[in-house]
Amino acid sequence: MPGPDRRRVRAWVLSLAALAAATAAMLAARPHLEKAHIALIYLLIVLVGSGAGGRTLGLTLAGLAFVAFDWLFLPPYGTLILTNPLDWLVLLAFLATSIVAAQLLTRAEGRAEEARRRTAEVRDLAALGAETLNAGRGEDALAAIADVIRTTLRVERCAIYAGHGADMRLAARAPALGAAAAVPANSLLMWVAEHGAPALELLDGTSRVGAEAGGESAWPDTRDARVLALPLRVRDRTVGVLHIEDQRGIALAAGGREFLSALGYYAALGVDRLRLTAEAERAAAFREADRLKSALLAAVSHDLRTPLTTIKGLAHAIAEHGAPRHDPRASAIEEETDRLARVVGDLLELSKLTSGALRFQLELNTADDLLGAAMQRVAGIAGGREIRIAVEPDGALLTGRFDLVHAVRALGNLVENAIKYAPATTTIELTARQDGPMLVLAVADRGPGIPAAERERIFDPFYRPPNFPPDVGGTGLGLTIARGLAEAQGGSVTYRPRPGGGSIFELKLLAGERPPE
Amino acid sequence: MARESKRADTLLIVEDDARLRAIVADALRGDGRRIVEAATGADALAAAERERPQLVILDLGLPDLDGAEVCRRLRTWTSAPILVLTARANEAEKVALLEAGADDYVTKPFGTPELRARVQAQLRRARTAPLPGSEGPVTVAHLVVDTARRTVTRGGEAVHLTPTEWKLLRALLANAGRPVTHAQLFRDVWGDIAGDAQQYLRVYVGHLRRKLESDAYRPQLIVTEPGVGYRLAVEPVSASDAGP
Numbered sequence: 001m002p003g004p005d006r007r008r009v010r011a012w013v014l015s016l017a018a019l020a021a022a023t024a025a026m027l028a029a030r031p032h033l034e035k036a037h038i039a040l041i042y043l044l045i046v047l048v049g050s051g052a053g054g055r056t057l058g059l060t061l062a063g064l065a066f067v068a069f070d071w072l073f074l075p076p077y078g079t080l081i082l083t084n085p086l087d088w089l090v091l092l093a094f095l096a097t098s099i100v101a102a103q104l105l106t107r108a109e110g111r112a113e114e115a116r117r118r119t120a121e122v123r124d125l126a127a128l129g130a131e132t133l134n135a136g137r138g139e140d141a142l143a144a145i146a147d148v149i150r151t152t153l154r155v156e157r158c159a160i161y162a163g164h165g166a167d168m169r170l171a172a173r174a175p176a177l178g179a180a181a182a183v184p185a186n187s188l189l190m191w192v193a194e195h196g197a198p199a200l201e202l203l204d205g206t207s208r209v210g211a212e213a214g215g216e217s218a219w220p221d222t223r224d225a226r227v228l229a230l231p232l233r234v235r236d237r238t239v240g241v242l243h244i245e246d247q248r249g250i251a252l253a254a255g256g257r258e259f260l261s262a263l264g265y266y267a268a269l270g271v272d273r274l275r276l277t278a279e280a281e282r283a284a285a286f287r288e289a290d291r292l293k294s295a296l297l298a299a300v301s302h303d304l305r306t307p308l309t310t311i312k313g314l315a316h317a318i319a320e321h322g323a324p325r326h327d328p329r330a331s332a333i334e335e336e337t338d339r340l341a342r343v344v345g346d347l348l349e350l351s352k353l354t355s356g357a358l359r360f361q362l363e364l365n366t367a368d369d370l371l372g373a374a375m376q377r378v379a380g381i382a383g384g385r386e387i388r389i390a391v392e393p394d395g396a397l398l399t400g401r402f403d404l405v406h407a408v409r410a411l412g413n414l415v416e417n418a419i420k421y422a423p424a425t426t427t428i429e430l431t432a433r434q435d436g437p438m439l440v441l442a443v444a445d446r447g448p449g450i451p452a453a454e455r456e457r458i459f460d461p462f463y464r465p466p467n468f469p470p471d472v473g474g475t476g477l478g479l480t481i482a483r484g485l486a487e488a489q490g491g492s493v494t495y496r497p498r499p500g501g502g503s504i505f506e507l508k509l510l511a512g513e514r515p516p517e
Numbered sequence: 518m519a520r521e522s523k524r525a526d527t528l529l530i531v532e533d534d535a536r537l538r539a540i541v542a543d544a545l546r547g548d549g550r551r552i553v554e555a556a557t558g559a560d561a562l563a564a565a566e567r568e569r570p571q572l573v574i575l576d577l578g579l580p581d582l583d584g585a586e587v588c589r590r591l592r593t594w595t596s597a598p599i600l601v602l603t604a605r606a607n608e609a610e611k612v613a614l615l616e617a618g619a620d621d622y623v624t625k626p627f628g629t630p631e632l633r634a635r636v637q638a639q640l641r642r643a644r645t646a647p648l649p650g651s652e653g654p655v656t657v658a659h660l661v662v663d664t665a666r667r668t669v670t671r672g673g674e675a676v677h678l679t680p681t682e683w684k685l686l687r688a689l690l691a692n693a694g695r696p697v698t699h700a701q702l703f704r705d706v707w708g709d710i711a712g713d714a715q716q717y718l719r720v721y722v723g724h725l726r727r728k729l730e731s732d733a734y735r736p737q738l739i740v741t742e743p744g745v746g747y748r749l750a751v752e753p754v755s756a757s758d759a760g761p
Contacts, residue, residue, distance in 0.1 A: 302578050302604040306534050308626040309602075313540035316629045334628075341626045359609075361744075364716045366723045371734045373741040389734040397723045405608050405744035 011053030015061055019045050023068050030073065035087070038073050039094045043101070050102035051109065058102025066095045121259050124152060128266055138274040142172035145267045150174040152263070153256060155246040160232070162240040162271040164193050171240065171271060189241045192229045196238045201227035203249060225250050230260070232268035240271040293357050297348060304344045312337040346477040349409070350461065353484040360403040360489045364512045367391060367398035367432040367439060370407050374430075377412035378419065385419055385428060392433040399512030400439035402489050407509055410485040410493065413478040414443040414505045421465075422447035422502065438491070438508040446502040455495050459483050482507065525549040526640060529570035531561040531587070532602065533579055541574060541602075544629040545636055558582025562590055569595075572639055575619070576602045577610075585617040592618035598639035602627070608744025612698050615745065620695045641752065642694045655690070655753040658738055660729060662690065662753070671729065681706060682725045689739060689749040698746040722747060 022041055026033060042065035050058025070080050074087045082088055128148050142160050150158040151174075159173035168190060188207055192199050199209040203226050228250050232240040242264050244250060252260065312334055319330035352358045371389055375382075391398060400407075418428045422445035429444040450458055450465065457463050462476040482505075483493040491509040498504045528545055532538040533556050542552045553568045555561040558579045565573065573591060577584035588599055601614050601622040611622050620639055623632055654663040661670045667683060669676045678686065688705035689697060703718055726733040740750040 298605055298607075305604040305625040306537060306578065310534065310537045310540060312626050313537065313544065313629055317540065317543060320629075337626065364719065366719045368723045368726065368733055368736075369719055369741045369743070372736050373743045375735055376740070389732075391734070395727070395733075397720065397727075399720065403744075404741075408743045 008053055011049065012057055015045065015049035015053060015057055016064075018048070019061060019064060019068075023072065027072055033073070035073070035090050038069060039090065042069060042094065043098060046098040047101050047105060050105045054109070055102060055106040058106060059099065062095060062098035062102060065098065066091065069094060121262075124148065125259075125262055125266075128263070138270060138277050139172060141273065142267065142270040143174065143176060145263065145270055146172045146174035149242070149244065149260070149263050149267075152259065153244065153250075153252065155244050155250055156248075157243075157245040159243040159245075160240060160267050160271065161189055161193075161243060162274055164238070165190060168193060168241070171274060188227070189229055189243060192231050192241045193238050196231045196233060198228065198230045200225040200229070230264050232264055232271055234268045234272045239268055239275065242267050290357070293355050297352055297355075297357055301344075301348055304348075305341070308337055308341050308344070312341075343475045346475040346481060349481050350477055350484070353481065353488065358406070358485075358488065360406060362401050362403060362489060362510070364399055365402055365404045365407070367400065367441070369404060370400070370402075370411060370441065371430065371432060373404070373408040374411040374415060377408060378415045381416060382419060383424070385424065387415065387428045387430060389430045390432075392431065398432055398434055398439060400509045401512050402439075402491065402509040406485040406489065407491075407507070410482040411441055411443070411507050413482040414441075414493070414507060417478055417505070418443050418445035418447065418503070421445070426502075434511050435508075437511055439511040441507040441509075442504055443507075444498050444502060444504045446498075446500075449497050449501060449503050450495060458495065459493070479505075525551055526571040527551045527553060527568050528636070529553045529555065529561065529565055529568060529573045531555045531558070531574065531579070532576040533557065534576070537576075540629075541632065544632060545574075558587045561587060565591055565595065565597075569597075571597055571643065572636060573597055573599045574602065574636070575599055577614075578604060585613050585619075588614060588617040588619050596643075598643050600635055600639055611696075611745050612700075615696060615698050616700070622696075638694050638752070645752075657690070657693075657749070657753045658751045659731075660738075662686070664690075669729070676728050678725070678728065681721055682728070685721055685725055686729075689747060690753060693749040694752050696742045696745050696748045700746075702746060 019042075022045060026038055026041065046058055046061045046065060049061040067080075070082070070091055071078065074082055074084075074091065076083060082091070128145060146158045146160050150156075157173065157175070160171050161168050162171040163169060188199055188201060191209060195209070197209065199207060201207050203224050208225075226245060226247050226249060228244045230242045230244075231238045232242055315330050315333035315337065319327060319334070371391075375387065375389075415428065415430065422428060426446035429442075431440075431442045431444070433440050433442075454465060458465070459479050461480045463479075464476050479493070486493045486507055486509065489509065491507065494506050494508070496504050496506070526548070528550055530538055530541050530545070530552060532541060532554075535556070538554055538556070542554060546552055551568075553564050553570060555564045558581045561573070561575070561579075564570075575584060575587060579587070584601060584603075588601075591597075591599060598620040599618060601619045602625060603610065603614075603622050604625045614622060620642075621635055623635055654661050654666075656662075659672055660676075663669075664687060669678060669686070684706040685702065688702055691705075692701075699718060706718070706721075722739060723733070726736055726739055730736045730738055736750075738749065738751055740748045742748050
């Protein structure tokens with residue numbers, strides 16, 4: 001298919017030739033022709049010419065035909081003078097008709113051309129959209145978009161950057177140039193990403209930036225620019241920057257701006273897709289790490305607990321065989337094994353808690369179950385200690401929404417703490433009440449209390465109060481674990497001094513809805 | 518109990534750690550018991566069919582078969598109690614084991630006395646089945662429960678139970694001495710109709726305790742098994758044996 005310039009030249013040559021041929025033919029037949037015949041034939045040539053060659057050709061043909069008509073076909077022949085005044089009317093009517101017809105035709109032709117261009121754009125965009133969606137990898141889709149932008153706008157280079165600030169990196173470029181990863185974004189690109197507005201680098205090397213938030217008015221004139229940087233936005237968020245470069249200056253055809261906007265949107269979607277893919281991969285990696293963590297903890301737990309059971313069993317057997325002369329060393333082994341088992345248990349619990357490997361099942365539970373199971377848990381170390389349990393109001397069936405297993409462990413640790421640090425002759429008071437949206441379990445003792453300076457440190461792992469015997473038992477993790485277990489299910493563990501001496505530790509858990517009667 | 522001493526019990530111990538297996542075997546020997554040992558799940562299944570044990574002690578960390586799977590396969594033909602040794606304090610796993618047919622579990626590291634007590638309790642429970650409740654009134658701690666007449670007396674005084682509380686007590690009584698999962702209790706009390714009632718199971722237990730226990734916060738009868746369910750901790754005795 002011939003190019004538009006060649007087609008135009010051909011239209012001119014053919015139209016002028018047709019005009020000359022028609023004039024010559026009509027001159028030969030002049031005696032037999034009416035003025036109307038001549039006007040109609042010329043008009044036909046003007047119309048065909050402006051249809052094929054545009055407005056200029058149409059007007060040129062009209063002018064030439066006007067002169068030829070007057071000179072050759074209106075008497076006196078050979079002059080521009082007219083004897084019959086009515087001939088002026090014929091001639092001017094011919095000229096006006098030719099010009100109007102040429103104008104109308106050209107305008108219609110222009111509209112058709114515009115429609116053809118739009119159709120081509122829509123086709124390109126649709127193809128690009130399909131390509132973006134179908135490309136196997138997000139990077140391939142972006143590369144395709146960069147290539148389409150470069151060829152459509154006829155610029156030298158097109159690049160797409162993803163991300164923000166220091167994290168911004170080259171995601172795709174056309175033409176592709178081997179490894180693209182290490183290309184850093186310059187300050188112009190960072191400005192565009194930060195402000196969400198376009199910016200230019202002019203041919204003279206200076207930069208010009210657009211207004212913020214990239215409205216229509218902020219669209220810069222690109223003719224004397226060698227770089228155009230546009231923000232890529234998805235849902236009012238800038239996700240990257242489109243970078244177009246041409247050392248000859250960037251010429252955007254009419255409608256090129258809209259086309260570029262549409263392409264930019266595809267690029268933005270492509271960049272966002274890269275981000276989502278990366279996030280999905282990260283999430284999958286986290287899940288896998290989580291699974292490994294749980295498996296590892298389970299294995300460690302098994303491998304530590306089985307030999308502990310063996311040692312405990314052996315110590316017990318030795319103690320039994322020694323009867324009636326009981327060997328206290330065998331009992332010591334058994335006791336130390338129990339202590340070691342507690343340390344192992346606490347360490348595993350803490351590592352599960354901090355690594356997020358614990359699962360919390362928040363269900364409707366009763367304060368009864370929590371109190372009863374916590375008492376069972378500390379039964380082994382409570383000895384003959386008096387632990388008084390009260391529920392307010394008296395005998396009420398309080399409920400909470402919590403994980404019973406972990407709550408029992410938290411409350412058990414608080415009670416265990418009171419047993420360890422308060423004198424053996426004092427009473428420990430365990431109270432349950434509802435306080436607005438929280439179920440509160442308070443453990444009050446008549447121990448030495450905690451000095452003000454230490455009150456938050458007691459929740460640190462391995463913290464031990466100063467001036468306390470080191471063999472008080474426990475691991476120094478009890479309060480840390482209790483607080484962690486409470487907080488992980490929307491509750492808390494707090495300390496306050498008890499009026500009259502001693503400590504009150506409060507475990508708060510989410511209260512439950514009213515149970516049916 | 519006359520029939521108890523007639524026959525020596527056979528105990529099957531399944532544990533892959535040889536030392537621990539020997540310790541468990543030593544601890545449970547006595548009373549003329551016969552101890553059979555197995556180190557893998559496959560061995561255990563073969564030994565169980567050959568030896569017909571009265572009780573199986575099953576470790577969960579077996580190299581070849583999943584513990585729950587061994588339970589399920591044993592349950593296809595034997596009702597002998599299964600006592601599981603588990604190293605993980607993981608309640609979901611305990612629930613799965615109980616649902617697969619295990620009767621009780623002991624968490625490592627356990628002491629010899631605790632293991633013996635659990636084994637004795639399971640053997641007694643297996644021997645007294647079917648439950649005396651189906652024949653006549655039974656005494657549970659300070660209570661006398663008459664399943665046929667649907668009456669409970671506490672220290673000679675009648676206790677009024679709602680139909681739900683009664684069903685709950687009966688379900689616990691039928692499994693006395695062994696932990697019963699929330700799901701199983703729910704099935705026993707409400708049938709297969711799932712609904713809001715399930716989350717109130719714990720509340721109904723609270724009501725029941727207030728009627729039956731002397732201290733609802735330190736229950737001696739209906740003991741909480743956190744994350745698993747409940748256990749009727751006291752073994753019922755036929756009321757006629759206990760005497761008037």
